[in-house]
Amino acid sequence: MSVIDVVVIGAGIHGAGVAQAAAAAGYNVLILEKEGVATGTSSKSSKLIHGGLRYLESYQFSLVRKSLKERAVLCRIAPQLVKLQPFYIPLYINTTRQPWQIRLGLTLYALLGGLHKSNLFKRVARKNLKYLDHLKQKGLKKVYQYYDGQTNDTKLTKAVIKSAKELGTIYICPVNITSIEKNENLFKLTYSENNLEKTIQAKVVVNAAGPWVNEVHNIVAANTKSLEMDLVQGTHIIINTPAPSGVYYLEAMDQRAVFVMPYEHDDEVRTMIGTTEKLFTGKVDDAMATEEEINYLLDVYQNYFPENINIKVIDSFAGLRVLPKVGGSMFSRPRDTVLHWAVPGMLTLYGGKLTAYRSTAELVIKKIKPLLGNKKRIAFTDQLYLNLE
Ligand SMILES: Cc1cc2nc3c(=O)[nH]c(=O)nc-3n(C[C@H](O)[C@H](O)[C@H](O)COP(=O)(O)OP(=O)(O)OC[C@H]3O[C@@H](n4cnc5c(N)ncnc54)[C@H](O)[C@@H]3O)c2cc1C
Numbered sequence: 001m002s003v004i005d006v007v008v009i010g011a012g013i014h015g016a017g018v019a020q021a022a023a024a025a026g027y028n029v030l031i032l033e034k035e036g037v038a039t040g041t042s043s044k045s046s047k048l049i050h051g052g053l054r055y056l057e058s059y060q061f062s063l064v065r066k067s068l069k070e071r072a073v074l075c076r077i078a079p080q081l082v083k084l085q086p087f088y089i090p091l092y093i094n095t096t097r098q099p100w101q102i103r104l105g106l107t108l109y110a111l112l113g114g115l116h117k118s119n120l121f122k123r124v125a126r127k128n129l130k131y132l133d134h135l136k137q138k139g140l141k142k143v144y145q146y147y148d149g150q151t152n153d154t155k156l157t158k159a160v161i162k163s164a165k166e167l168g169t170i171y172i173c174p175v176n177i178t179s180i181e182k183n184e185n186l187f188k189l190t191y192s193e194n195n196l197e198k199t200i201q202a203k204v205v206v207n208a209a210g211p212w213v214n215e216v217h218n219i220v221a222a223n224t225k226s227l228e229m230d231l232v233q234g235t236h237i238i239i240n241t242p243a244p245s246g247v248y249y250l251e252a253m254d255q256r257a258v259f260v261m262p263y264e265h266d267d268e269v270r271t272m273i274g275t276t277e278k279l280f281t282g283k284v285d286d287a288m289a290t291e292e293e294i295n296y297l298l299d300v301y302q303n304y305f306p307e308n309i310n311i312k313v314i315d316s317f318a319g320l321r322v323l324p325k326v327g328g329s330m331f332s333r334p335r336d337t338v339l340h341w342a343v344p345g346m347l348t349l350y351g352g353k354l355t356a357y358r359s360t361a362e363l364v365i366k367k368i369k370p371l372l373g374n375k376k377r378i379a380f381t382d383q384l385y386l387n388l389e
Pocket residue numbers: 009010011012013014015032033034035036037038039040041042043044045046047048049050175177208209210211212216232233234235275318319320321322349351352353354355356
């Protein structure tokens with residue numbers, strides 16, 4: 001039985017990124033995926049490649065800086081998949097956040113992003129406010145405009161998988177992993193593929209199963225240490241109104257940030273609205289948008305775009321955010337990935353951002369390298385062009 005250097009469980013953005021980075025570092029890699037590329041959270045995100053302006057409010061400066069750096073890398077290596085969009089922040093007489101706070105936040109955001117032209121912000125001239133996609137004018141004081149990135153998360157994940165395959169990664173899907181045993185320094189993984197049982201050996205296992213990570217630990221025939229985590233459901237809806245010209249960053253009735261953005265859905269550019277944040281306690285496979293969440297998002301939209309009527313919801317989807325319990329209240333908890341050795345040799349990824357997948361993957365390689373030894377590097381992930389052609 002041949003021995004594989006790295007087996008990655010899960011083909012979301014993190015599994016894809018780790019496989020690509022491991023293969024680029026010269027290791028042989030196998031991905032085992034139960035359903036399909038980006039069928040989990042990585043197709044249900046807000047599709048933003050961003051530093052996360054709102055994370056400044058919870059002082060997550062290093063995450064914002066890292067993510068802005070990754071945004072610049074992705075705009076360079078995946079120009080067909082990651083594009084900068086104008087973002088608008090409208091401020092009304094009753095908006096909680098004051099103009100000086102927004103200016104301060106945007107200034108800090110620009111500084112953390114390295115004062116590049118794409119990080120500059122401005123106030124939209126008063127005479128141009130009426131041209132902003134039927135945005136409510138009553139009570140409107142100011143609108144700030146800056147730039148951030150948008151992608152198609154499914155396509156981005158597929159492009160990273162494609163790149164990993166080009167570097168020699170083997171991708172097997174659908175599989176059902178039935179057991180993971182640790183013998184001496186090697187893992188023995190048993191899985192079924194097309195009703196055939198197969199066994200492989202691996203030096204290192206990376207568990208990138210998203211919200212299912214702790215379920216994967218249950219398959220391991222050894223004492224695994226799982227981190228306690230909360231799952232927070234986030235829902236988006238797609239509606240039939242014409243797409244806005246940029247992304248609107250709105251304050252909802254409960255002061256949460258909600259985005260209204262253009263998004264290509266079934267070959268047409270539509271309006272997407274999201275997201276909610278609701279503690280999820282059910283079975284991971286059962287996550288779905290609730291009527292309450294859909295109505296909440298419609299209320300936010302109608303409050304800011306009252307002229308757009310006869311709105312129909314044409315699609316909705318819900319994703320689960322993994323928030324490991326590592327201090328802080330649920331919604332101010334760090335959004336960065338937590339890397340955790342479930343058993344020696346098996347590294348589990350909790351949480352994280354689509355935007356920072358590449359730097360997370362490089363960190364994973366740094367952690368697992370001592371178990372694998374050095375190999376001749378084939379490529380650098382910040383120089384590999386990502387596309388789907
Ligand atoms: C509502 C919401 C909005 C978000 N918006 C943004 C955003 O705008 N920008 C941003 O940067 N980040 C965003 N994020 C975060 C980002 O989407 C996630 O961090 C990222 O997609 C997680 O990817 P993953 O690979 O860890 O997990 P997943 O994408 O869930 O992938 C896990 C994979 O593992 C597979 N799997 C599970 N169990 C097994 C098993 N036993 N065997 C084999 N395979 C298995 C699943 O089928 C799945 O394909 C958002 C998250 C949420 C929930």
